[in-house]
Amino acid sequence: MSKQMNAHFFFAVKLPDETKEKLKEYMECVSLKLPFTRWVHHEDYHITLAFLGSAPEEKLQKASGLIADSIRNEKTFPLYISRLGVFGKQETPRIFWCGTQQDKHLQDLRLKVYSACQEAGFKLETRPFKPHITMARKWAGTGPFQQSLLDVNSPFKDGHLEFEASEVVLYQTHLDKSPKYESIAIFPLLAE
Template identity: 55%
Template sequence: MQQTHFFFAVKIPKEIKLLIKEKCDKLKQILPFSTWVHHEDLHITLAFLGNAPSEKLSNAIDNVNLALIGSNGFHLEMNKLGIFGKEDAPRIFWLDTKESTALEAVRNKVFTACTEAGFQLETRQFKPHITLARKWKGDQRFHKELLDVWMDLQSEPLLFNINEVVLYQTHLDKAPKYEPKTIYLLE
């Protein structure tokens, strides 16, 4: 049986996923990454649980539900492209958001709810981003100046409303590979 993972994430609205897909179709011609994320899988991870035992997962679902009661939806604006990994051969290529105290607050509620359910979560500082692609495969070394291409693709600010947090389950053998399991509506 294939191992599955779970994670809580901010759901990106469908129309924004389609706009990002259009931009990624152009980026693919310029930036050779091995794998591009299916547009329906675009999200902002709040807490990665990994392979979650059912009792702990059930506790996390309940805790997040309680933690998000009274949380309001909010606006986000896409900011710029970035990378994780080696500067000359990045592992992850992403799009980040402008700073948002509302996003930070929702992330903190979800993160705390999951740790209280017994999950050991990533302790690095939260860097909200939408993963677009993985594994640089260019013949040339990657150069940070390539990230400036976003400005050429961006005719107007990419603003959108966030009103859902979702628990996703990963299916590595499918595309799209993230299945929504529980949806939390923000007021």
């Protein structure tokens, strides 16, 4: 694993390219109505399972080994992107996101990845897990953000956008690049 100084790392569920493309098309329309400062590059769409921050090589190796072990028998499963939301102050949110329906498989997978990272010695966020795909950052509207702005036409045919969760990926962040997340290690789930 190649590593830059002060790089940050995280484990995430990778989105299939087709799903990223559909979300990208939708976000191109939404971005005209929602003034956020920075829109995430579609190649960077993912669902974070455990954010590690900066990490020494040996700890990354240990976490990767423990994760490979703990999810060895996990099967692929469908996820449904079905809602839009924001994090931060209601008037000036810092994150705009697409969220998935609650899913036991995703919760279980996250718990295994999170526990493996803790066992490897990482101090992780303790906030409740809210699976989401970050679309944009930092509200830049002239007025306060209104929840009704999210009631734009849904990108989700039949109320949701379905995809198969088939890989957990260890990503490294490159703040000076776009897209900025590099896949360092891939942990495939078992195909049904």
